[in-house]
Amino acid sequence: MPLLDECGWSVLRALVVALTAGLLSACVRELALVGGGRSRRWLLALLVTPFVTPVLLVGYAYSNTALALVRHPGWKELLYVGLLTMRLVPVCVLVLAFAPAPVSPEAVFCHRLVTRTRRGWRGLASRLAFALHGPARTWAVASGLVFLLAFSETEMAALLYIQSWTVSVFDAQTGGLALGESLRFGALPFLIEAALLILLMALLFRAVSAEGGTWVECRGSRGKRRSGVSHALRGGALAYLVVAVIVVTLVPAGIVLRSVGIGLATVLRTPVLWQDIAVSIMVAATAVVLALVGTRPLLPRDAMRLSGQRFACLCAVALPGLLGTLLLGLVALALFQCPGLHVLSATPVPLLLGLCLALLPFALVLEVLRRVSEPAAALHAAELLTAAAPETVRAHGRRLVFELRGRAGLWLVCFLFIMAYFDLTLAAMLAPPGATCVSVRLYNLMHYGQTPVLSAMVAMALAAALATLLLAGIVWPWAAGWRPSGRAAVEHGK
Secondary structure, three states, rough: OOHHHHHHHHHHHHHHHHHHHHHHOOOOOHHHOOOOOOOHHHHHHHHHHHHOOOOHHHHHHHHHHHHOOOOOOHHHHHHHHHHHHHHHHHHHHHHHHHHOOOHHHHHHHHHHHHOOOOOOOHHHHHHHHHHHHHHHHHHHHHHHHHHHHHOOOOOOHHHHHOHHHHHHHHHHHHOOOOOOHHHHOOOOHHHHHHHHHHHHHHHHHHHHHHHEEEEEOOOHOOOOOOOOHHHHHHHHHHHHHHHHHHHHHHHHHHHOOOOOHHEEEEEEEOOOOOOHHHHHHHHHHHHHHHHHHOOOOOOOOOEEEEEEHHHHHHHHHHHHHHOOOHHHHHHHHHOOOOOHHHOOOOOOOOHHHHHHHHHHHHHHHHHHHHHHHOHHHHHHHHHHHOOOOOOHHHHHHHHHHHHHHHHHHHHHHHHHHHHHHHOOOHHHHHHOOOOOOHHHHHHHHOOOOOOOHHHHHHHHHHHHHHHHHHHHHHHHHOOOOOHHHHHHHHHHHO
16 A cells, blocks of 8 residues: 555544544543542553553454454454554543643633523534633644554554554664655655644643643642533443453453463573563663653743743653654654764664653653642641651651652653553664664564464563562652651551
C-alpha cells in the first residue's frame, strides 16, 4: 500500500479511536471522581492499568489471533482499534477529570437559564457556541491528545500486522533505508501532527490567558464528590473498567505465563538476555532522572499559577515528545549526523536525549497534577512537625510528608520508568553499537511466533522491571527523608 494511503488510513483509524475514547471517558470520568479513600484508589488503579501495561506484551499475546484473522482484515482492524482504544481511554479520562474547568458550574447554570426560552436554530447555535468555548474545549483537547497517541503508535500495529505509516517508516529505517528518504516519508505525518498540536496548544494558551495565568479549582483533587450519573450508567462504566483490565492486561499476562515453566530453564542459561535487561534498566533509570530534573526549572513554585510565557516554554519543551517516538527518533538521527555532533552518535547520548524528550510531556503533566492534588494545609502542618524539637515528633512529621507527597512521587517515577524501559522505537534507532535493549531483542524474536522460550524471556523482562520498581519502593522512603525507624519510634512513644 502506498505511504499516502497508509497515512490516510492511520488518520481515519486515529479519529475512530479518539471519538470512541472520548465517548467512553465521559462516563468513566464520573466514576473515577466519585467517592474517596480506598475505593477511589482502586478505581484509579483499574483505570490506569491498561495504559501502563507494556505494548509489547499486548501485541505479543494477540499476535496469533491477528495472524488467524489475516484473511479478514476488517476483524483484524477491529481487534487493533479495540485494544488501542482500551489502552488510551485512561489518558482521555485523566485529562477530563483533572484539567481546569473552562467555565464554572455557576456559569453553566446561568447560561441554561438565559437560553431556556430560546427555540429553534438560534437556541441551538447559542448552546453550541457556549459548548465550544466551555465544556467542549476540554473534551477537544483530550480527544486530540488521544488522536496523537493513536496516530503515532508503532509497536502494537507491527505485531498485529496492521498497515500503518509508522510500521512502514520504522521497518524501512531499521532495514537500512537512507535517513533522507525516511525523513521524506515522515514529512506528511509530521505536518498532520504539527497542525493538530498547534491547534491544541492555541486552545490551551487561550484558556490560560483567559484565567490570567491561574488554574481554576482542580476537580480531581477533591476527596469526595457526588455524581448525578445514574446507577446503571455507573455500573456500566465499572464493567467497562473490569473488561479493559481483563482484555488488555490479564489475558496477555495469562498467555505469557502459561508456558513460562517450559522455557524458563533455557532462559536462565542465556546470559545475553540478562545483559540486555541490565542495559534497559540503566538507560531507563538515567532517562527518568534526566526527565525529572528537567521538569524542575520549567514549572513554577506555585503550580496553580502559570503565566503565558511559562506556558509557551512548556509547550516548546513538550512538542518533540508529543510528535511520537518515531518522528523524534528520525530527527535525533539527523541531528547527531551534523558536524560537531557526529562524534556522539556512537554513544548513549542520542538514546538518553530521545527518551528524555519523550518522557518530558508526561513528566510535566503528572508533576503538575501531583502538585495541585496535594492537600496544602495538611502538608504545611506535617512540614511544621518536621521542625519540632522531639525526635519522635520529627519522625512522625517526616512520615506524614512522605504519605502526602513522597508516595505520589514514587508512582510518578514508576510510570516513567515503565515507559522508558519498554520503549522500542527509540531503542532500535538510537542505541549505540553493542548495547541492545531488551525490548529490541524481544521485538525481533516476536516475529517468529509464540514459543515457550520467548514467553519465558518476556516474563523475565517483566519480572526484572517489577523487581527494579520494588527496590525503588524500598529505597524511596529514605530518599524522601522518612525512615521506617522513625515510625517505629513514634509507635513506641505511643
